[in-house]
Structure formats: structure tokens, C-alpha cells
Amino acid sequence: MPRPDLLLVSNIPAPLRTALAERFTLHEGDPVPGIRVVVGGGMAKLDAALLDRLPDLEIVAIHGIGHDGIDLAALRARGIRLTLTPDVLTEDVADLAIALMLGVQRRVAANDALVRGGGWAAPLGRRASGRRIGIFGLGRIGHAIAERAAPFAGELLYSARTEKPVPWRFVPDIAALAEASEVLILAAPGGAETDGIVDAAVLDRLGPDGVLVNIARGSLVDEEALVAALAEGRIAGAGLDVFAHEPQVPEALKAMPQVVLAPHQGSATEEGRAKMRALVLANLDAHFAGQPLVTPLI
Template sequence: MPRPDLLLISNVPAPLRAALAERFTLHEGAPVPGIRAVVGGGMAKLDTALLEQLPDLEIVAIHGIGHDGIDTAALRARGIPLTLTPDVLTEDVADLAIALMLAVHRRIAANDALVRAGGWSAPLGRRASGRRIGIFGLGRIGHAIALRAAPFAGELLYTARSEKAVPWRFVPDIAALAETSDVLVLAAPGGSDTQNIVDAEILDRLGPDGVLVNIARGSLVDEDALVAALAEGRIAGAGLDVFAHEPQVPEALKAMNQVVLAPHQGSATEESRTEMRNLVLANLDAHFAGKPLLTPLG
């Protein structure tokens, strides 16, 4: 029996590629006739123009939770399911958010570079405990960040589409959240609703002692405004796992020792990537066996 044709629309980890190659005939680049499945990472793009070239498409499986590059309305109109890999990466992304926050306050990266270069005398860091920590977006990942931050936060605040049944203080919008927080952690989805939502005004509200942590999407932050705020001391520092034009990172950010940078590594642990791979494959296997999908987007 011939293997179904599958189109890769972005790079995926080598173990996932190998597993897909055992089940499907893989294609990359321009679509070919007969494509029945599409797989990509969380930054993958699948717009109307590409969908029109895939008349036989039956399922889209994303290796990640980001789907702001996917035309979900067009998929729904054609009855094509979209699957993600939620939950399995939540804990690791939340861990990284806390790690970035601590690394910025305690100058972990800068001090590491200093010692490796033969130095020893370092500027003072900042106390991380007792801070007012504001989380923008209290979905799965935001909630996991809050659980980790709550024991050492002076106060924990959050902004979401609606107030949740949680013990932390709800703040109705990001402007008020930034004004009230010492640390602003971004954990909201990308997309038009959040494009550049952290602009110069929000950064000024965060203030000269404030720290920005972004493990969500680079699109949430006006990157030029962030560079300016950091350079002018209008905020104290930033911990960034995501950027506006990945993998390009502004040279100005690279030169700032009050900034900690990571190459979009939120889910990059052996455990998460194994579970993500297994979930992508399980969704595809279920579809082609005529069984219910494990994690379709609702």
C-alpha cells in the first residue's frame, strides 16, 4: 500500500523527520499533487495561497503550540483539522521563564562570561525574590509560570481575557499590569491581537527597575522600542527566548549585558521533544486509521 504524501512546511527535529519518513512520502518546498498531510513547527506559515495548492489536504499537525502563522479560518472552512502538542511542553517552557528572570536579576550570563574571560570583580545584581511579578496570559504556560513564581514573589498579578479562579490578583489590561509589576512575563499567544502589544508606552510603565521576560512570541514586543528602552535605562533588563525576526537577533541586544538571550529553547529538552514527537505521530496515525485525534485545536 503506498504511503501517504506529506509536506513539511518548516524544519522539524531530525528524530521526527526520521519517524515521518517511515510512515509517509516526504516532500519539501513547492507542493506536489496528492499531499494529504502537512507538518511544521510552531513558527510554520500556512496561508490561503499555500492551502489553495493543497486540494487533497486532510490534516495539519504542528510540532508545538504556536499556530499564529496558520490560517485556521481557511482550515475550518474546508473541514481540515489542526493538531498541536499542548501540555507536554508546558513545564519546560515555564522553567525557562523562571530561569530567564533569575538570570537577568543575578547577572548569570554576564558573570559567566566575566569569569571565563579571567575576571572576578562583577557589578552587583538585583534581588529576585520579593518582586511583584506580572504574567500576561494565564493559559497553560502562564499558569505553570505563576505556580513557580508564587512562592518567592512579593505579589503575583496576571492579565488574561477574563478573571480566573486563582489566588492571584487579576489586572484587566497590560498597561496596568506593567505599571504595577517589577517583572513582566509574556506568556500570551501571538497573532494580530497581540502584535507589538509591548511598545514604548508599556515599557515606560514597567519602569527603570523593571525586567521583561518573553517566552511567548517575538511578535508581542516592538523590538526597536525594547532596544531603545534598554539602551536608555528606561527598563533594567530583559530575558528573551523569542525574537521578532528569528533567527535574526538585533546586534544591539547581543551587546547588552543586562539582557539574557536564548535561541527559542522553551521546549528544548529531551523529555519535551520526545513527547512532542510522539504526539505529532499519534495524531497522524489516528487520522489515517480513522480514529479520533488526540489534541485537535478546538
């Protein structure tokens, strides 16, 4: 029996590609007739125009949890299934959020570069403990970040669509959250609702002692406004794992010692990626065996 045709719509880790090649005939670039499966990462784009070129498509499997680039309405209209890999990356992304928070305040990357360059005398960092930490988005990842941040925080605050049954203080919108926080961690989904939500006004409310951490989506932040706020000292620093136009990163950010940069590595651990890979394969195996999907979104 011929193997089903699968279209890759973004880069995926080599071990997942190898495993998929054992089950499917892989294609990249322009669709060929008969594509039944699409696989991509959390930044994958799959709009109505591309879906129109995939009349035989049955299932989309995302290696990640991001789906703001996927036209969900078009999938639903055609009865196409969509799976993600939730939960298995939550702990790793939350760990990185805390690492970035500490890295910025204690100048970990800047001091590392200083010592490697033969230096020793370094500017003072900032105390990480006892600060007011605000988390924008309290889903799985936001909640895991909050649990890790709580021991550091003088006060822990959050914004979400609705107030949650948690011990932390609810703040109704991001502007008020920024004003009440000294560290603002972004953990909300991308999409039209959050596009550019961290603008110059929000950064100004975070203030000159404030730190921004983004492990969510680059689209949440007005990147030009962020560069200006950092350059002008209107906020103190930033820890960024995601960017507006990945993999391009503004040169100005690269030159700033008060900024810690990572190449979208939130889920990039051996353990996390193995679980994500297994979940992609389990969903596809279930679909072609006529069994219930393991982690369906649609």
C-alpha cells in the same frame, strides 16, 4: 500501498523527521500533487494562498502549540483537521521563564562571560525574591509560570481575557500590569490581538527597575522600542527566548550585558521533545486509522 505524501513547512527535529519518513513520503519546498499531510513547528506559516495549492490536504500537525501563522478560517472552511502538542511542553517552557527571570536579575550569563574571560569583579545583581511579578496570559503555560513564580514574588499579578479563579491579583490590561509589576513575563499567544502589544509606552510603565521576560512570541514586543528602552535605561533588563524575526536577533541586544538571550528553546528538553514527537505521530496515526484525534484544535 504507497505512503501518503507529507509536506514539511518548517524545520523540525531530526528524530521527528526520521519517524515521519517511516510513515510518509516527505516533501519540502513547493507543493507536489497529492499532499495529504502538512507538518511544521510552532512558527510554521500556512496561509490561504498555500492552502489553495494543496487541494488534497486532510490534516495539519504542528510540533508545538503556536498556530498564529496558520489560517484557521481557511482550514475550517475546507474541513481540514489541525492538531497541536499541548500540555507536554508546558512545564519546560515555564521552567525556562523562571530561568530567564533569575538569569537577568542575578547576571548569570554576564558573570559567566566575565569569569571565562579571566575577570572576577562584577557589578551587583538584583534580588529576585520579593518582587512584584506580573504574567501576561494565564493559559496553561502562564499558569505553570505563576505557580513557579509565586514563591519568589512579593505579589503575583496577571492579565488575561477574563479573571480566573486563582489566588493571584487580576489586572485588566497590559499597561496597568506593567505599571504594577517589577518583572513582566509574557505568556500570551501571538496573532493580531497581541501584535506589538508591548510598545514603548508599556515599557515606560514597567520602569527603570523593571525586567521583561518573553517566552511567548517575538511578535508581542516592539523590538525597536525594547532596544531603545534597554539602551536608555528605561527598563533594567530582559530575558528573551523569542524574537520578531527569528533566527535574526538585533545586534544591539547581543551586546547588552543586562539581556539574557536564548534561541527559542522553551520546549527544548529531551523529555519534552520526545513527548511532542510522540503526540504528532499519535495524531497522524489516528487520522489515517480513522480514529479520533488525540489533541485536535480543529
